[in-house]
Every structure is written in C-alpha cells, then in structure tokens.
Amino acid sequence: MTSPLNPESRAYYAEDPHPPLTSRALTPREERKNDVYYYLSPKHKMRVVSVVEPCRLALALEYEFDPDVVSYVERPRFLSVEDRQIELCFWVSRRSGAESFSIFRRQSKPSIQAVRAEERVCSRLLEAARTAGLTLAIRKPQSLILARVANATRLELLPYVQAADALAGLTVFTDAVLEHMRTHPFSSFHAIERTLCGPFDWRDVRSATCWLIHRGLLHLDVNQRLMVSTRVSLPEAAHA
Amino acid sequence: MHELNLLEIGQWDQFEPSELLPDQKNAFDARRKAVRAVAAGSSMTSAAKQYGVHVKTLAATIEKARTIAPDRKPWGWRACIPHRVRHTNTAEADEYPAFAAPGAFKAFLKKATAFQELLTDYSGPLPGRNAPSRRFESFFKNLCKWIRDNVPKDRYPANDKTYARRSILAFLHVQREGQPFIDEDFEVEDANAAGQLGEVFALQLTDWAQYDGHALDCPFYIEGEDGNGQPFLQQILRSWLIVGYFALLRLCSSWTLSFGLNYSGTDFNVTCANSLRQWAPRDLVAPTMVYVPGSGIGTAPAIGVVAMPSITSADNAMAHRLDVNRQRMASQLLGVIHFGRAHVPETRGHLEAWNKRIEETVIREIPGAYRPAGENSDTATNTNTSDPQVYPADTTALEDLMDVTISGANATELDALQNRSPIQVLQTFVGTGGWVFAARDHAERANMLSTLQCSVKISGSKKRKRQPYVRFRHARYRSISLRGRWDLVGKKYSATVDILDARFINLYDEKGELFVVLRALRPWSRTPHSLGLRKTIHRLSRAGRLEIKGAACAVYALKHYLREKFSESREAATLMAKHRTELAAAGSFPSPTQLVTEPASSTASAKPASRLVDVYVPLTGRVNLGKKASPP
Numbered sequence: 001m002t003s004p005l006n007p008e009s010r011a012y013y014a015e016d017p018h019p020p021l022t023s024r025a026l027t028p029r030e031e032r033k034n035d036v037y038y039y040l041s042p043k044h045k046m047r048v049v050s051v052v053e054p055c056r057l058a059l060a061l062e063y064e065f066d067p068d069v070v071s072y073v074e075r076p077r078f079l080s081v082e083d084r085q086i087e088l089c090f091w092v093s094r095r096s097g098a099e100s101f102s103i104f105r106r107q108s109k110p111s112i113q114a115v116r117a118e119e120r121v122c123s124r125l126l127e128a129a130r131t132a133g134l135t136l137a138i139r140k141p142q143s144l145i146l147a148r149v150a151n152a153t154r155l156e157l158l159p160y161v162q163a164a165d166a167l168a169g170l171t172v173f174t175d176a177v178l179e180h181m182r183t184h185p186f187s188s189f190h191a192i193e194r195t196l197c198g199p200f201d202w203r204d205v206r207s208a209t210c211w212l213i214h215r216g217l218l219h220l221d222v223n224q225r226l227m228v229s230t231r232v233s234l235p236e237a238a239h240a
Numbered sequence: 241m242h243e244l245n246l247l248e249i250g251q252w253d254q255f256e257p258s259e260l261l262p263d264q265k266n267a268f269d270a271r272r273k274a275v276r277a278v279a280a281g282s283s284m285t286s287a288a289k290q291y292g293v294h295v296k297t298l299a300a301t302i303e304k305a306r307t308i309a310p311d312r313k314p315w316g317w318r319a320c321i322p323h324r325v326r327h328t329n330t331a332e333a334d335e336y337p338a339f340a341a342p343g344a345f346k347a348f349l350k351k352a353t354a355f356q357e358l359l360t361d362y363s364g365p366l367p368g369r370n371a372p373s374r375r376f377e378s379f380f381k382n383l384c385k386w387i388r389d390n391v392p393k394d395r396y397p398a399n400d401k402t403y404a405r406r407s408i409l410a411f412l413h414v415q416r417e418g419q420p421f422i423d424e425d426f427e428v429e430d431a432n433a434a435g436q437l438g439e440v441f442a443l444q445l446t447d448w449a450q451y452d453g454h455a456l457d458c459p460f461y462i463e464g465e466d467g468n469g470q471p472f473l474q475q476i477l478r479s480w481l482i483v484g485y486f487a488l489l490r491l492c493s494s495w496t497l498s499f500g501l502n503y504s505g506t507d508f509n510v511t512c513a514n515s516l517r518q519w520a521p522r523d524l525v526a527p528t529m530v531y532v533p534g535s536g537i538g539t540a541p542a543i544g545v546v547a548m549p550s551i552t553s554a555d556n557a558m559a560h561r562l563d564v565n566r567q568r569m570a571s572q573l574l575g576v577i578h579f580g581r582a583h584v585p586e587t588r589g590h591l592e593a594w595n596k597r598i599e600e601t602v603i604r605e606i607p608g609a610y611r612p613a614g615e616n617s618d619t620a621t622n623t624n625t626s627d628p629q630v631y632p633a634d635t636t637a638l639e640d641l642m643d644v645t646i647s648g649a650n651a652t653e654l655d656a657l658q659n660r661s662p663i664q665v666l667q668t669f670v671g672t673g674g675w676v677f678a679a680r681d682h683a684e685r686a687n688m689l690s691t692l693q694c695s696v697k698i699s700g701s702k703k704r705k706r707q708p709y710v711r712f713r714h715a716r717y718r719s720i721s722l723r724g725r726w727d728l729v730g731k732k733y734s735a736t737v738d739i740l741d742a743r744f745i746n747l748y749d750e751k752g753e754l755f756v757v758l759r760a761l762r763p764w765s766r767t768p769h770s771l772g773l774r775k776t777i778h779r780l781s782r783a784g785r786l787e788i789k790g791a792a793c794a795v796y797a798l799k800h801y802l803r804e805k806f807s808e809s810r811e812a813a814t815l816m817a818k819h820r821t822e823l824a825a826a827g828s829f830p831s832p833t834q835l836v837t838e839p840a841s842s843t844a845s846a847k848p849a850s851r852l853v854d855v856y857v858p859l860t861g862r863v864n865l866g867k868k869a870s871p872p
Contacts, residue, residue, distance in 0.1 A: 031579070037551075038569075039576040048570060054440040057576065107250060112363050115250055120357070126256045138254035141440075143313040148442040150312070155441055155550045159575040159677045166681070190673065203545075203680045223312055225442070228673040 021076040021091050026050055042161045042214060049074055056089055056104055058144045061154040067216025068095050076101065079132065081124045088136070100135040150222040157226070160210035163203075173200060173208035174217075181218065181234050190228045244302055249279045252305070252316030264322055271320035274298050275305065280360070281415055290346075336395035344396050345407035355386060359411060366412055383408065437551070437578070445489045445669050446539070446676050449549035450588040451511060453482040453503045454595040457620075458609040460499075460633040462817055466807035473632050474806055474813035481598070481642065482507055484515040486539075486549065487590040489669075490654060491662035492646050493538045494519075497639055499817040505565050506739060506772045508554070509690055512565075512573060516686035518546055519647075524640045531644055534663065535651035539676075542663040547676045550575040553588055564692040564739050572685045575677065594649075602645045607631040635820055692771075696735045696747065702726040710745065710758055712737065713771055714778040717745045717758035741768040763788050767795035767826040773819050795826040 026036065030052070037057045040046040043064055051060050051074055063072040069092055076091035088101045103125065107118055122138050129136035144151065164170055180195050181187060192209055193202040209232060212218040219235045260268060270291045277287035278298070288295040305319035336351055337344040349356045364375040384403045391397065397404035437448070456479045466472040480503040484494040494515035498507040519537040524530070539547040552573050569577045580588065603609055608628025610620040653659045660668075670676060679685065700708035708722040708729055722728065733747040733755065743765060749755045759765055764774065777794050780786040780801070791797040798815075802823070805812035816823065 033581065035581055036579045037576050038579075040570050040574075046571070054437045058440050112246075113361065115246055116361055119246070119250060122254050126254060130256055135258050136256060140251050140253050142251040143253050143316075144440055146308070146314070147312060148440065151440055152442040152444065152447065155576065156444065156447060156675055156677065159548065159550055159679075162574045163679045201680050203678050207679075226444070226675045228675065 020071060020093065021073050023049075023073045024075040024087070026052075039158065040162055040165075042158075042165060042211075043069075044071065046162070046165055051089075053104075055106070055139075055141055055144050057155075058147070058151040059090065059102070059104060059139060061151065061158065062147075063090065063092055065154045065157065065214060065222070067214075069093070070095055079125060079128050079134075079136075081121065081128050086121075086125060089139075098135070100137060101129070102137045102139055104139045104141075106141055147223070149225055153220075153222040153224070153226045157210045157213060157220075160207045161214045164207040164211035167204060167207055170208060170211065173204055174212055176200070177205065177208050177212060178217070181232070186231055186233045188229045188231055192232065244275075244279045244306070246279050248306075249276060249316075252314060254317060257321060260321070267322040268320050271298070271301055271322070272317060275302055275317075275320060278302060286414075336391055338395060340396050340400050340404070345404055345411070348391075348397060348404070349411070352390065355383070355390075358383065358386065359408065360415065362412065366409060366416075380405065380408070437553075441551075443488060443551075444675055445666065446486055446547050446674075447550045448487045448553065449484055449493060449515070449551070450487045450553045450591040451482070451484045451508065452555050452588055452591050452595075453480045453498070453508070454599075455480055456603050457599065457612055458603055458606050459628055460608075460638070460817075461628050462635070462813055463632045464806040464813065464816070465803065467804075472807045473629055475810055476633075476817055477501055477810055477814045480507070481595075482511045483591065483595070483646075484511055485591045485594055486547075486662075487553075487588070489662050489666055490590065490594065490656060491539070491650050491666060492594070495537070495642060495646055497635075497642060499814050501814075504772055506770055509565055509568075509739065512552075512569065513686040513689045516546060516548065516573070516682045516689070518683070522640055522643050524644070525634070525637050526640065529640060529644055532648040532651050535647040536663070537643070537647045537650060539666060541647075542666045543670045543676070545676070545678045546682045547678050548574060548682065550677055551578055552576070553578040553580055555580060555588070564690065567693055568689050568691065572689045574679065574685075598645070598649065601649075602641070606641075635817055690738055690740045692737045692739050694735055694737065695732055696745070697732050698722070698728045698730065700726065700729045702729070709761070710735075710747075712745060713742065714774060715742070715764040716761045718761055719756050719758045721756055722758075737771070739771045742771045742774060743768060763791045763794040763797070766793040767822065769795050769822050770819075773798075773822055776815065776819075793826060795822060799823045799826050 026034075030036070034052045035054070036050055036052055037054070038048055038050045041049045041064060049060055049064075051057050056074075060072070060074060063069045071093045073091045074089065075087055078085040078087050080086075086103070088103045090102045091099065092102065093099045105118065105122060107115060125138065126136060167173065176196050177192055180192055184191065189206060189209060193205050196205050209218065213220050213232070216235065219233050220230065224230060257265070257268060270293050274287045274291040274293045275298070277290060278284060282290070284298060284302075285295055287293075288298045293301075301319050305315045305317070307315055309315045309318065334351075337347045362376075362379055364379060365373045367373040367376050380403075387398050387403055393399065397407075437443070441447075458479070460476045460479055461473040462476060464472050464474055476499050478499070478501055480498040480500070482496045482498060482503055483492055485492050494511050494517075496507050496511045496514065498504070515538060518540045521531055521536075536542065539545060552569065552575065554569075554577070604611070604623040607624065607626035607630070609623050611617075611623055612620050651661045651663050653661050657665050694712070696710045696712055698708050698710055700706050707718060708725055710717045712735075733749070735748065736746045738744070743760050745758045745760075747755045747758065773795065777786065777788060777798050780798070781788045781794075786797060786801045788794045788797050798819075802812045802816045806816065
C-alpha cells in the first residue's frame with residue numbers, strides 16, 4: 001500500500017537483511033474499481049495486506065493462521081504465459097524453508113470455450129512455473145467455498161490477534177493463559193476467561209488466547225463454528 | 241453421482257508435485273490425462289488404454305477424486321498421485337507416421353499436440369449425412385493449412401488426399417460422445433459463484449458491519465435572517481444520513497446527519513468513530529418525544545459491551561478518499577476493511593433495505609417529504625400534506641428525531657428475524673455463547689480514528705528573521721519552544737493532526753516520541769475547526785468571496801459571511817447547517833490564556849491540549865526576537 005498506515009508497517013522490510021519479494025501496490029484505479037480487502041497482518045508486524053475478492057481474502061487468512069507459514073506476500077510477481085503476463089497471488093515461505101507460489105483462478109465466462117481456454121491457461125501456467133523453477137499451486141473457488149466455516153473462524157479470530165498487538169504487557173496474559181492450559185489441557189474460551197476474570201478483563205484474556213492460537217502455541221479446530229464454548233487445547237494434547 | 245465432466249474437473253485445485261521421482265511423475269501425468277479424457281467424454285476403457293493406466297486404477301482414481309479428503313477439501317488432482325510406481329507406456333512418437341494405416345492418426349495426434357488442441361477447441365456443429373456444416377468446412381480449411389505448414393510432404397497426413405478428414409471427424413465424434421450439450425448461453429455456476437463475501441465466509445451475527453450514506457428525500461428549510469433582520473427560510477441543498485449497521489443482525493450501530501451536495505470523508509470518519517463509542521440517550525428538545533423503552537443504538541445498550549465487527553464494508557465512493565480513513569480504519573477498527581466496488585449498492589444489500597425501511601416509516605412523514613419518480617409515477621409525489629415552509633427544520637430536533645427512531649428500529653420486531661427485535665436476537669446470541677469481538681480500549685480507538693498521520697517540513701529563515709514554522713493545509717503552525725532553533729529549518733518530521741480539530745499539530749522524532757506540539761497561527765488558532773471546514777474557507781477566500789487576511793478568526797469570518805448571504809444563497813444555508821457546531825463555537829471569544837488551558841471542544845481537543853500547558857502561543861505571523869513580548 002502506498003500510504004504508511006502505521007509507523008511500524010515500514011519496519012518489516014527494513015529489519016530483514018534479505019527482504020523477500022515485495023507485494024505490488026494496487027493502483028488507484030484498481031483500488032477504486034475492485035472489491036478490495038485490507039487488514040493489518042499480525043504475522044508481519046502489522047504490515048497492511050491488501051487483496052482483491054473474498055476468495056483471496058480467505059486464502060490470505062489461511063496463510064495468516066497457518067503456524068507452518070513463516071511469511072507470505074500478496075501479488076509477488078508475474079509469470080509470462082502465451083505473450084501475456086499473469087500475476088501470481090501469493091508467495092509463501094514455510095518453516096521447512098520451502099517456498100511456493102499460489103494463484104487463484106476463477107472461471108470468468110460461462111461458455112464451453114472459456115472453460116477449455118481456462119483449462120489451457122492453467123496447464124500453460126504450470127508449465128511456465130516449471131520452466132522458471134517455481135513451485136506453483138492453482139487454487140479454485142470450490143475448495144475455498146467448502147471451507148466456509150474455517151474461513152469465518154479465522155476472520156473472527158483476526159481482530160483479537162490484532163488487538164493483542166496493542167495490548168500492554170501481553171506476556172503477563174499469555175503466561176497466565178498457558179499456565180491455565182497446562183493444568184487443563186482441554187479448555188474453552190469461557191473456562192479460561194472465568195478462571196482469569198479476577199485480575200484481568202475478559203477481552204484482554206481472549207486477545208491473548210487468540211494470539212497464542214495464531215502463534216500455534218494453542219490449538220483450535222477451525223472447522224467448527226467459533227463460539228465461546230469452543231475447545232482450545234495445547235497442540236501436543238490435540239495430536240495425542 | 242452424475243458423470244464426470246469438464247466443468248467438474250475445472251473446479252479442482254491444480255498443482256505441480258515437485259517431490260515425485262521421474263517415474264512417479266510420469267504415472268501422475270498419465271492418470272491426470274486419463275481423468276481429463278474421461279471428463280471430456282471418452283470411455284473409461286479407451287482413456288485407460290490411451291494413457292497406459294489400468295482401468296481399475298483409473299476408476300478408483302476418479303471415484304476418490306470426487307470425494308472429500310480428511311482436510312475437508314475435495315481430493316481432486318491429488319487422487320492421481322500414485323502410491324506405488326508402475327510401469328507406464330507413455331513413450332512419445334518421435335516422427336510423423338509414414339502413411340495412412342490403422343493407428344496412424346492417433347500417432348499423428350501424439351506428435352502434434354497443438355493440432356489436438358485445435359480439435360478439442362472446436363465446438364461448432366459437425367456435418368451429418370445430409371446436413372453439411374459451413375462452419376466445419378471453414379474450420380477444416382484451417383486444419384488443412386496447419387497440416388500443410390507443419391507436416392513434411394511425404395508424411396501422413398500431408399501425403400493423404402483428404403487430409404485425414406474421416407479420422408478427424410471420428411475423433412470429434414468420439415470426443416463428444418457422452419458429453420452434455422452445452423451451448424453458448426449455458427450458465428456456468430462458477431462464473432458468479434464465490435464473488436460475494438457470504439458465499440466464502442460463514443459469517444456470524446456480529447461479524448459484518450456496513451457503512452453507507454443515503455440521501456433523504458425531503459427538502460429541509462432552516463430559519464435565518466435576511467438583510468433587514470427579518471426571519472427568512474432558506475432551503476438546504478441536500479441532506480444525508482450516514483449509517484453504520486451490523487448487517488446480519490440488522491442492528492444500527494451509529495449514524496450521522498450531514499448536509500451538502502454530497503457527504504464527505506469527515507462525516508464518514510465521525511460515523512465510524514461513533515460506532516466505537518458507547519451510546520448515551522440524548523437530552524431531547526421536544527417534551528413529547530420519548531425513547532422506546534429498551535431501545536438503543538449499538539450493542540452496548542443490549543449486552544453492555546461495545547462490540548466491533550470482524551469485517552467493515554464501506555463504499556468506494558467517499559470513504560476511501562480521505563487519507564485519514566485509509567490510514568486509520570484498518571488500525572483502529574481492526575479486522576478486515578472492505579471497500580466495495582463503487583456504485584454497486586447491492587453488495588451492501590441489507591443496509592439498503594434498512595434505509596428503505598427508515599425512509600418509508602420516518603422520512604416520508606416529515607413535512608415536505610416526497611416519493612421520488614420511479615416505477616409508479618413519472619414525477620415525484622408528496623407523501624404528506626404539510627408544507628415544509630410552515631414547519632422549518634431545526635437541526636437539533638431533527639437529530640433527536642433520528643436518534644429516537646433509529647434506536648426504536650433496533651428494538652422493533654422484524655420478519656427477517658422471526659418476529660424478534662435485533663436487540664433481543666443479540667441478547668440471545670451472546671447469552672448462548674455466541675462469538676463477539678470487543679476491545680477494552682474502544683473509546684481511545686474512537687479518538688485515534690480521526691488522527692491523520694503525515695510528514696511535515698520545518699521552514700524559516702535566519703537571515704530574514706523568520707522563526708521556524710510548519711506549513712500544513714493552508715495554515716502555518718509555530719511554537720515558542722522552537723524559537724531560535726534555526727538548526728531545525730529544512731528538517732522533516734512525522735506528524736499527527738486531529739482532522740476534527742486542526743488547531744494543533746504534533747511532531748514526532750525518529751524514535752516515535754513526541755517532539756513538539758505546534759499551534760496554528762492567526763486566523764486558524766481560535767475556534768476548533770475540521771480540515772474540511774478549513775478547505776471550504778480557503779476556497780471561498782481564494783475565489784474572493786471571503787476575506788480572511790488579517791481576520792482574528794477565519795471561522796468567525798465565515799459565520800458573518802454566511803449570515804449575510806443566507807437569504808440569497810442556498811449554499812450558504814447548507815454550509816451553515818453542515819458546520820453548525822463549529823460555527824456555534826466561533827460565537828464567543830475566550831481569552832487566549834483560557835483557550836490554551838481549557839479547550840472549547842471537550843472530546844476532540846482534549847488530547848493535544850493537555851500537553852500544552854505553559855506554552856506561549858504567538859497569534860501573529862512574525863515574532864520579534866529582540867523584545868520579549870508580553871502575552872496580550
């Protein structure tokens with residue numbers, strides 16, 4: 001994004017000695033004409049992430065809440081396919097060091113030719129990515145629509161994680177929550193807040209809990225509708 | 241389950257497996273091609289044979305691909321990854337066949353994949369026994385040209401007289417067999433699917449807030465004086481209701497009334513900030529007007545907590561134009577900020593429906609209200625018989641009316657909510673453990689929402705004895721603590737300004753700590769004013785209609801100007817209504833010392849003013865260094 005939303009937003013790239021790919025900023029025309037979604041990414045020290053269309057927002061949130069993903073950048077680069085430039089949607093770097101790109105493709109025109117053309121573009125894209133030595137995944141709407149509940153859960157967790165960033169003395173809250181979780185490996189948001197309601201405000205406790213989920217220190221089944229009674233667990237307990 | 245078709249496999253995520261061994265990769269490709277061939281209409285057996293996949297494997301692969309994997313996504317192409325390496329026969333033909341013989345056309349297609357693509361792309365009619373097809377003939381001409389250009393003359397099918405016409409037709413027939421007929425107008429669901437937020441996210445009640453402005457179909461006349469001091473009624477150009485609304489809950493969270501040809505980003509900012517503040521009932525002017533018991537605006541009256549949405553939708557027309565909105569909405573409202581396509585109100589359909597309801601039940605009853613020209617009539621029709629000139633509008637009473645009716649609407653039973661009111665539904669939702677986002681510091685966030693962040697440069701000249709100052713939006717700012725600091729001239733600082741009270745500007749150093757607070761010089765120093773009002777005054781003064789040079793207070797000058805012009809200009813009346821609070825504050829002049837310690841506007845200027853104790857603020861442009869001036 002062109003305007004500095006937050007003094008810290010610029011610090012992200014400045015700190016990293018080897019900056020990853022930078023995202024292309026949307027042009028004013030794109031900002032005006034498109035369905036644009038903005039949010040501050042807690043994974044990137046509150047850098048502003050801007051994506052177009054709800055499906056890409058769902059995709060971005062999937063990366064945001066995946067503890068395995070170290071970093072992701074939207075609109076990282078173009079790939080030239082059949083004399084035209086196709087923009088990739090995300091660059092993703094994982095904890096294992098693996099880097100990959102993903103692109104969201106949607107059937108634009110409702111005709112059989114368009115379906116075939118789209119199919120061809122997809123195979124050409126994969127071919128071009130192979131030539132360039134990039135790992136590319138093409139995401140289609142179906143898998144994103146099937147994960148409607150998971151998408152909503154991530155969206156609902158996001159503001160609490162962002163609020164935790166502004167919380168003074170966050171570690172006090174997270175330590176208290178983790179202490180509670182050690183004695184009760186399976187707990188709900190409600191139970192955590194009830195236990196800690198004496199010294200703390202429930203909103204701060206929930207912020208800290210969501211922050212721990214975002215970091216992967218606590219586990220939550222995203223495919224369940226998010227409620228106050230949703231079960232939160234320690235990751236080792238969840239896999240046992 | 242229906243037969244596999246191209247549309248269905250087009251839905252699957254595609255990927256290129258990078259960690260497979262070459263053998264496994266070949267097997268993967270073969271299965272993928274076979275699945276695609278089956279989808280394109282070939283039989284299971286022929287597809288298996290063509291790509292060297294066992295029929296049973298292919299059937300199992302297709303069956304698996306159409307089921308949902310443990311990660312709740314369809315298996316899709318992932319089903320094609322082989323468990324075990326098998327020997328496959330995918331050797332590519334290295335030469336065109338020498339002559340027409342059984343299997344020659346297949347071998348030719350294997351070599352000429354581009355040709356095969358041409359064939360699969362053709363969707364026109366095929367010639368029948370007694371039904372020639374012109375479209376096919378012209379297509380076939382292109383095919384012949386392709387063969388002549390690409391195939392050596394002594395090779396099949398260039399050496400064939402008919403250019404393998406029968407084989408081509410047979411290939412097309414086979415390919416179409418079993419494939420549903422799809423004509424040009426066939427609607428593929430996917431084209432429009434997933435375009436809307438609700439389709440991709442299973443949103444809960446308080447997740448989504450929408451903001452929009454709505455023009456009121458009612459002429460308002462406000463009372464003023466003409467040149468002779470007689471009472472005079474002047475019509476306001478247009479009035480707007482800007483509303484923040486929990487879309488799925490159908491609960492209004494904040495509103496603002498704005499006057500003018502269009503509402504501004506500042507109005508929008510105020511509406512957003514109001515939704516973060518706890519609502520309190522107004523002191524109603526009319527004694528007969530009372531709030532509906534149990535009604536209220538926002539979530540606080542219902543559940544005691546100011547809930548905030550996870551996603552905030554705003555229109556692309558006005559909201560994003562103001563820098564401060566672009567800067568602050570994401571950081572203060574939190575969650576996701578969504579700017580929808582401009583001029584597509586359908587994306588905020590719930591809010592449009594709410595506007596319609598308020599329009600029908602409240603606005604139509606106000607004197608002078610009309611139903612705009614539409615389906616039923618070519619001209620606007622009045623909806624009541626009262627004359628707006630007999631009942632002039634009073635802005636305070638109008639705001640009272642909106643507050644009472646909107647809070648009443650929140651407590652009204654709705655069909656969409658099974659005859660329960662939004663407040664009741666919210667209480668049940670929270671009572672049964674529903675998820676709501678709330679932040680403890682919502683009031684601070686509301687104040688921060690109007691803080692514009694920018695970069696300013698310190699100007700000044702030692703030679704010309706011009707003390708350091710900062711220029712910002714048609715005004716100069718100065719502080720006593722910068723007196724004589726010539727070393728700062730030319731330096732850039734990051735700064736913050738409250739757009740609702742632009743008298744002060746805060747400068748920050750590199751560490752992000754407050755460096756100095758500057759105050760605007762005359763004529764911008766006295767009355768609290770928004771940057772929008774300053775722009776309006778500046779524009780009037782540039783056009784020569786208003787003289788602010790040498791004036792003590794620009795807002796006061798504007799007030800006088802508007803009073804003079806009230807009887808002859810509707811713009812003046814509209815400006816008067818729009819900036820009513822700021823103009824009212826310009827009426828009395830407190831002494832400068834009082835101004836410094838006790839700011840006039842309590843909410844907006846509380847923050848910067850508290851840091852300003854003991855600061856001497858020069859009111860004029862130049863400061864004489866030689867003598868220590870005594871405060872006037």
